[in-house]
Amino acid sequence: MSTGLMTVIRREIRRLCSRPIYLVGMVLVPVAMALFFVSILDEGLPLKVPAAVVDLDHSQMSRQVTRSLNAMELIDVVEQPEDYHTAMEDVRSGKIMGFFMIPENFERDAVAGTGPQLTYYYNLAIYVPGSLMFKGFKTMGVTSAGAVVQTNLVDNGAPEELAGVLLQPITVYTHPIGNPWINYSYYLCPSFLYGVLELMVFLMTVFAITQEIKTGSSPRWLDAAGNRIGTALIGKLLPQTIIFTIIGWGMNSLLYHWNHFPMNGNEVWMIIGMPLFVIASQSFAVTICSILPNPRLSLSVCSLTGILAFSLAAFSFPVEAMYGGVAIFSYILPVRWYFLIYGDIALDGWAVYYARWYFVALLIFPIVATLFAPMIKRSLRHPVYVP
Amino acid sequence: MNRFVIDIKEWLLETARIFRHEMTLVFSDIGVMLFFFFLPIAYPIVYSLIYNTEVTRDMPVAVVDHARTALSREFVRHADATEAMKICGYAADLNEARDWMAAKKCFAIIEIPEDYSRKLGRAEQPQVQFYCEMSLLLRYRTFSSSLADLQIATGADLRERALDDLGMPSNGAPSNIESYGFALGDTQQGFASFIIPGIVVLILQQSMLLGIVLLGGTRAEQRRRLRGGGVTVFGDDASPSAQILGRALCYTIIYIPLAIYILHYIPLFFHYPHEGKVIEYVLFIFPMLLASAMLGQTLNIMATERESAFIIVVFTSVAFLFLSGLTWPVYAMNRFLGWISDMIPCTWGLQGFVHINSNDAVMGQQSHPFAWLWGLTVFYTLTAYLVTRWQTRRG
Numbered sequence: 140m141s142t143g144l145m146t147v148i149r150r151e152i153r154r155l156c157s158r159p160i161y162l163v164g165m166v167l168v169p170v171a172m173a174l175f176f177v178s179i180l181d182e183g184l185p186l187k188v189p190a191a192v193v194d195l196d197h198s199q200m201s202r203q204v205t206r207s208l209n210a211m212e213l214i215d216v217v218e219q220p221e222d223y224h225t226a227m228e229d230v231r232s233g234k235i236m237g238f239f240m241i242p243e244n245f246e247r248d249a250v251a252g253t254g255p256q257l258t259y260y261y262n263l264a265i266y267v268p269g270s271l272m273f274k275g276f277k278t279m280g281v282t283s284a285g286a287v288v289q290t291n292l293v294d295n296g297a298p299e300e301l302a303g304v305l306l307q308p309i310t311v312y313t314h315p316i317g318n319p320w321i322n323y324s325y326y327l328c329p330s331f332l333y334g335v336l337e338l339m340v341f342l343m344t345v346f347a348i349t350q351e352i353k354t355g356s357s358p359r360w361l362d363a364a365g366n367r368i369g370t371a372l373i374g375k376l377l378p379q380t381i382i383f384t385i386i387g388w389g390m391n392s393l394l395y396h397w398n399h400f401p402m403n404g405n406e407v408w409m410i411i412g413m414p415l416f417v418i419a420s421q422s423f424a425v426t427i428c429s430i431l432p433n434p435r436l437s438l439s440v441c442s443l444t445g446i447l448a449f450s451l452a453a454f455s456f457p458v459e460a461m462y463g464g465v466a467i468f469s470y471i472l473p474v475r476w477y478f479l480i481y482g483d484i485a486l487d488g489w490a491v492y493y494a495r496w497y498f499v500a501l502l503i504f505p506i507v508a509t510l511f512a513p514m515i516k517r518s519l520r521h522p523v524y525v526p
Numbered sequence: 527m528n529r530f531v532i533d534i535k536e537w538l539l540e541t542a543r544i545f546r547h548e549m550t551l552v553f554s555d556i557g558v559m560l561f562f563f564f565l566p567i568a569y570p571i572v573y574s575l576i577y578n579t580e581v582t583r584d585m586p587v588a589v590v591d592h593a594r595t596a597l598s599r600e601f602v603r604h605a606d607a608t609e610a611m612k613i614c615g616y617a618a619d620l621n622e623a624r625d626w627m628a629a630k631k632c633f634a635i636i637e638i639p640e641d642y643s644r645k646l647g648r649a650e651q652p653q654v655q656f657y658c659e660m661s662l663l664l665r666y667r668t669f670s671s672s673l674a675d676l677q678i679a680t681g682a683d684l685r686e687r688a689l690d691d692l693g694m695p696s697n698g699a700p701s702n703i704e705s706y707g708f709a710l711g712d713t714q715q716g717f718a719s720f721i722i723p724g725i726v727v728l729i730l731q732q733s734m735l736l737g738i739v740l741l742g743g744t745r746a747e748q749r750r751r752l753r754g755g756g757v758t759v760f761g762d763d764a765s766p767s768a769q770i771l772g773r774a775l776c777y778t779i780i781y782i783p784l785a786i787y788i789l790h791y792i793p794l795f796f797h798y799p800h801e802g803k804v805i806e807y808v809l810f811i812f813p814m815l816l817a818s819a820m821l822g823q824t825l826n827i828m829a830t831e832r833e834s835a836f837i838i839v840v841f842t843s844v845a846f847l848f849l850s851g852l853t854w855p856v857y858a859m860n861r862f863l864g865w866i867s868d869m870i871p872c873t874w875g876l877q878g879f880v881h882i883n884s885n886d887a888v889m890g891q892q893s894h895p896f897a898w899l900w901g902l903t904v905f906y907t908l909t910a911y912l913v914t915r916w917q918t919r920r921g
Contacts (some may be wrong), residue, residue: 164837172845175896178860179848186856230710231887232894233877237710249703257705264711264799264884266720268855270667273707277674280705287703304649308684309601311654311668311677318660326663327853335841342836434833435557442840445567449844450576456717457662460582465575482661483628486751493628 142365150363152233153346158374164343165379169386172335173393176328187215188268189274191238193226194219198246204257204283208239213275222460230262237261237272239279257283267323268481317486325400329481330474332390333450337420337474338445340383344424345441347375348515349434357519368516369509376421380414387413396486405490412480415501419473421510429511432518433525448472476500531786540764547760550740558831561737566784566865568732570726570792577718578796582668586614588623588632593642604680605636610672632897633665634658649688657845711884712799719798722850722882730811731818731872732843738822739835746830746917757843766915770907774819774820779908780817782808789879801886807879810889813899814875820906821871827913850876870895871906874898 192205194289200503209216220226226238234269239259242248248255259276264316285306318325351357364371391409394400402409418492424441450456451469458466469475476497483494553559587605591598606613611629614632623635637655639645645652656673658666712719748759761769789807793800828838848854849867856867867873874895881887889896 160834160837168837168841172841174862175845177849179854179863185855187855187857188855226889231885232879232891233881233887257703258708259705260708260710262711262885263709263713263715263720264723264880265855266712266717267851267853269709269711273709276706277705280707283679284705285702297694298693301649301692304651305685305688306648306681307651307677308646308681308688309677310651311653311656311673312654313673314657315660315666316657321660321663321666324665331844331848335844338841338844342840346837348835353833437558438833438836438856439557442836446840446843447572450573456577456664457582460578460579462579479661484659487628487659489628493630510639 143281143338143362144364144370144374146363146378147360147371150360151347151375151378160346163340164339164346165382166386169339169383169390171335173332173390175389176331177393177398180202180373185271186212187246188213188237188272188274189235190214191218191220191226191229191235191330192216193223193240194222195222196241196245200246201241203438204239204241204279207283208275208279211275211279221246227259228261236265236268237276239260239276252291255361300370301441317401317488322358325486328398328400328480329394329485332394333387333416333474333477333481334445334449336383336387337412337416337448337472338442340417340420341424341427341441341445341490342385342438343379344376344421345428345437347379348428349432349437351440352432352518352522353434353524355522357522361386361519369514371519372425372512372515376425380417380421383417384414387417400485402485404417404484405491408480408484408491408494412477412498415498416477419501420477421502422504423471423473425508426504426511429515429518432515432523435525444472448474457522470500473501473504531886537765537768538675540768541772541775544761544764544769545776547743548773551744552737552776555741555744556625558737558740559883561733561740561751562780565733565736566729566781566788569729570722573722573725574792574796577716577721579617579718581716582664583609584612585610585634585665585668585909586632587611587634587636587659588615588618589613590620590623590635591852592640593638595643596636597646601638601642601680602636604676608672608676612666613650623657627659634669643830646684662905664850711880718796719884721852722796722798723793723880724850725847726792727805727811727814727876727879728843728847728850728852728872730781730785730788731814731870731875732839732846734781735820735822735842737833737838738773738777738819739825739829739839740832742823742826743829743832743835746826747832749917761909762918768912769914769918770823772909774907774910776821778812778815782812785811785815789883793883799884801884802882802888807882810878810882810892810896810899811875813896813903814871816904817871817899817903820903820910824906824913826910826917839896843884846870846872849873852876852880868898869902871899871902874902 157457192208194201194205205216205219208214212477218229218387220229220238223240226235228233230237239257240255241353242255245255257280259280261269261272261276289302289306292305293299297305352362360375361371363369364374388410391413395402395406429439431440451465451472458469461469480494480499483489483497484491563873565876589602591602602613605611611634620635620637623632625719627633627635635657637653637657639652640651642654658669660666731887747757749762752759786804786808789811790804814911825838829835849863849870850873853866856864856873859867878892878895881892
């Protein structure tokens, strides 16, 4: 019987073709999830948040406010309840996400300058629409105040062009670099796609290795590799590396080419980073297998970390704001480093020099796995399956 | 008539037998225990630890001040005093500041124009530029709300001075309409207070599904081993309806104390929004547990071995989190995804629980999700019945 890398690779390809679960885990799930996330987020921001206006004044000015609210792109006035309590009921039942209240005698007090108060309520229990609504309401509050101030200034004898300036003596012009549309899906989509890819690499690597232990075929696998653990692991994982890398590139092209996600830097680095990211994830899984050579335990650990990665890798909540003890764990996840590369190269468009350490971090994972490899060799030679 | 009563009695006994056996199975399988107990108990705590700091503040900001006047320094001082910003230093020019930003020494740059004070004195609007790095949206969000406050505060200050100079009454003209915003649900406006009440409901459903599919995979392996030996797996000879009901009862009963822990004690421990009565959300969540138990037994159709539970269930957690409408509102999805989202128990469980827990809704205001949960229970009972019947006949 021949031994060596090619033998192991041929053996592995036969194994991959023999069971549908490999096709499901390596191709169908990542592809389906990629299409799912892109289609769920293709609208960008969830505009037109359902809202209500409680108009207690019923004056010309209050109707003007209602119309302006409805004209905003963020807000969709779906109803006009009679009072606060009805509006609050609708918030509680989930019909609306918040409401804007115009007090009684609003027009009279505004003209007289006795300081009427506009109030608005927004439901932050559902965060994204809640905060969009807040933005819309706040803008409305400030602009309606502004309009009255301007009128009053002019009435008091200030020159008209000066009144406008006095309203807002300085302007701060914000430049959101790399994402001027402030599109939320530019964060959610890549982070979730890469997170799903990492999760599936974890699971399939562990599954492929521990199946050999479970069925007791691992000694034959080692024999095919000439009893060299390095050859055995590379031969087994290389076909998966190639498939997952292609899937990863497919995800990238789905994002940056089909859906025109921003690519402000040099895309080559995202392409080079992908196989490194896949190998780093595989190495992470191999390390777990070496420590826990039991299919169920290592799969559990990989699922638990793979799922936690979505929160821990700090795509939405920054690491520097986490507790130190928790933040440490985000450093041991490959997906964090690839996402940082995404942020630096694709979003911010920095030169690769600034992202160099992220690539180095990805390269450390295989080194760690190599250190643990002797442990896994022992359990492959003497497979013990504990269900 | 008598025959009918005996049938019913036998069926009940069968259900009870299945129930008892399933209980011993759960408590003798360390893998299932891991999912049924460790996961729901530990995960909410882990998530809370991740997000418990709630907000991010005092992020480093660089200043490029071309004016270098008293007024421009005052603006910078105001900026430093806001919640979001902490001035980390003055850069000589925009290029230097840009290098700082690339090296992650700062997350934003304030650029003050050379004619800042001159324009203020002439009552023209000077334009301050604010460059924000966008690799995290939360940072931008925090910056932008602080900027709005900064602009309003310095604006009012400067306006008063300008009006004084003009000899006009400074307190007569400023904005006399005030507006106040009140955050409902998540009154602290923190990240954890919003995400945890939703995630815990998802954890209830997903951990249960994982455990059930693991048990189903074990049964499928047993069936394969015993095939042709004349012996059947325990319970396979019972009627399918008794099987699914007995098991569903077992899972639901195990999960009721867990649900109380997760829905009541977790928000109490970590000071999350927590309104409503215990009895209310336990009653509300009960059909979700039942529907999940039936959904799990339906998914067993794909469980051919123990390990497949991981590959078919784990990744769905991510998809379900999205479909549930917690991070992405359901009304912004296309119709097809909306339908899928409707078919997942935790979508309704989450919507209802969040409104009861954070917004102090009563059961009556959540009758729509409640009805959906019962509808899903009926639907998945039917599918679980068909799957179980098919599996046990084949076995």
